[in-house]
Amino acid sequence: MGDSLRSHRAAPTDREQPLWTPDPGRSAATRMAAFAAHARRISGMALESYADLHAWSIDAPEQFWAAIWSFCGVLGERGERVLVDPHRMPGAKWFPDARLNFAENLLRDCCNSEALVFRGEDKIQRAVSRAELRRRVAQFAAALKGAGIGAGDRVAAYLPNMPETIVAMLAAASIGAVFTSASPDFGVQGVLDRFGQTAPKALIASDGYWYNGKAVDIWPKLAELAPRLPSVQWLILVPYLHDDADALAASLPQGISWPRFVAPHAAATEIEFVPQPFDHPLYIMYSSGTTGVPKCIVHGAGGTLLQHLKEHQLHTDLREGDRLFYFTTCGWMMWNWLVSGLASGATLLLYDGSPFVAGGRILWDYAQAERASHFGTSAKYLDALEKTGLTPRRNHDLSDLRAMLSTGSPLVPERFDYVYSDIKSDLQLSSISGGTDIVSCFVLGNPTLPVWRGEIQCKGLGLAVEVWNDEGQSIRGQKGELVCTRPFPCMPVGFWNDPHGKKYHAAYFERFPGVWHHGDFCEVTEHDGLIIHGRSDATLNPGGVRIGTAEIYRQVEKLPEVVESIVVGQDWEGDVRLVLFVKLQDGVELDDALAAKIKRTIRENTTPRHVPAKVLQVTDIPRTKSGKIVELAVRSVVHGQPIKNIEALANPEALALFADRRELRD
Secondary structure, rough: OOOOOOOOOOOOOOOOOEEEEEOHHHOOOOHHHHHHHHHHHHHHHOOOOOHHHHHHHOOOHHHHHHHHHHHHHOOEEEEOOOOOOOOOOOOOOOOOOOEOHHHHHHHHOOOOOOEEEEEEOOEEEEEEEEEHHHHHHHHHHHHHHHHHOOOOOOOEHHHHHHHHHHHHHHHEEEEEEEEEEEOOOHHHHHHHHHHHHHHOOOEEEEOEEEOOOOEOOOOHHHHHHHHOOOOOOEEEEEEEOOOOOOHHOOOOOEEEHHHHHHHOOOOOOOOOOOOEOOEEEEEEOOOOOOOOOEEEHHHHHHHHHHHHHHHHHHHHHOOOOEEEEOOOOOOHHHHHHHHHHHOOOOOEEEEEEOOHHHHHHHHHHHHOOOOOEEEEHHHHHHHHHHHHOHHHHOOOOOOOOOEEEEOOOOOHHHHHHHHHHHHHOOEEEEEOOEEEOOEEEEEOOOOOOOOOOOOOOEOOOOOOOEEEOOOEEEOOOEEEEEEEEEOOOOOOOOOOOOOOOOHHHHHOOOOOOOOOOEEEEEEEEOOOOOEEEEEHHHHHHHHHEOHHOOOHHHHHHHOOOEEEEEEEEEOOOOOEEEEEEEEEOOOOOOOHHHHHHHHHHHHHHHOOHHOOOOOEOOOOOOEEEEOOOOOOHHHHOOOOOOOOOOHEOHHHHHHHHHHHOHHHHO
């Protein structure tokens, strides 16, 4: 698993060399290398390369996943059987005799004293030790049980990314309750579309949040929301902006402040971790929902835990004492992924608010001050950071930073260059991709492999990932559909309120029966890496040729005049024509010369079919709460079709910029 090359960062124009290769000593010291040695011992196979290790992990799934359980130190009773009905997909059963508790695994004793560090922009700073976290979880779990909440009941959080959110989740998991969350920037209808389907018995909400230096009250939304969620018996208000949480809570139906709710159980110190089956529901998560009411995706405790331990420890090289940061809200699956870092003994660095406070420096100030070992963010943040001209390596001490992670949308090659030239030259840059559907990744990083420009490093261990063409044939070096051909433990338990699994089956298994069809348009590279070209349902099809939207964004957004763009296909004269909308830098107007420059850049770097028929200027681009641009919603508006769920958008008012455009009538 080691590599004979020295640490090396190639120049951006050097296509024959990787941008980064781990030093042999560093590679040999990783958890991935240790697991490879463990795998060789138990399998009796040579497993000389990562490709060998990956092949074994999918060819011997029972041996592999049992090895992950033991190597990562899962607390619980594993049982004898690992996999039943391995050829059923869906339908395979993992660890059917196991009993474990998710919260117990995250609250295990570790040497490092800090569990959580929190910053609410530049307004609030707090730290929570592991001992204090256990104490607070014990109190809140006792309070939940005292309120009549137990196994299978839903506990919903309408909260910022703050310590109380993690306390609530761990307390719910400790008693077998099901946790579900949304960020406080969701509107009332967006919350109802989610929690209204899953009927929580308890709703935990903050009185507001900070964003870009401004205090945003949400208790007026709670006053409107509470009467419309009849399942809620307890509305627990977390004081964040205001000191008078008791008075605010008293004004709400079923309202009680967090301190008052917990007070009768202040003496609780021990947590009764209730053992649950491997597939016991842990989380209910929600699809983006821009084309209808969100799907309610149920994830099991055991599959989530095993998958996150594998990704954190092996693919991210997360170890006890490391300090893990990921910029996320509680409405994005990366929050759930981040929280699982506690199970590997890491300190979690939590941040809530705008990433562009203090002139865009705030996250890097935080990373320096808290000695972040792992820094995670979205590709769009890196796009914006480069556009602002910030170079964190010049003004920040990032000597503790070993890995940087990016997801949410494809990370274009030019952003790889930016990370290595302007952030840090010696780190593992992991572009990762998966989703809410599996609360984890199909393809991601590897600390023992090189980083090639514009490529995701590898397929995840234990995941039989392939790229298929429309005929269901596995392909390399060509664009196709990302599929997973064999069962894996973090497949959803199912969808909520889908008793016969019809919605679940339709979502993933209709395109290729018996095979998970993920909906990403991608290709396998000569290095066994992957490139994601966008979502399959957003691919463009002019003249019958499939084009990934990311191919166009890469060319357009490297132009200094362009801040961001979105491209859709418009039905036109029996075919599809491409329409590109661009958001430009302040003070820049789209004229014929700039439109020609945009088209020329696309043509010279892709193909004539990629060139849009129309280039139009907008002042904003609609996106989901997790920051993803919404091509399907814009396409619907362009065609005069209704948007079924605008509450899923962070800025729904932006849709009006695309409606009834005169330029699209000819």
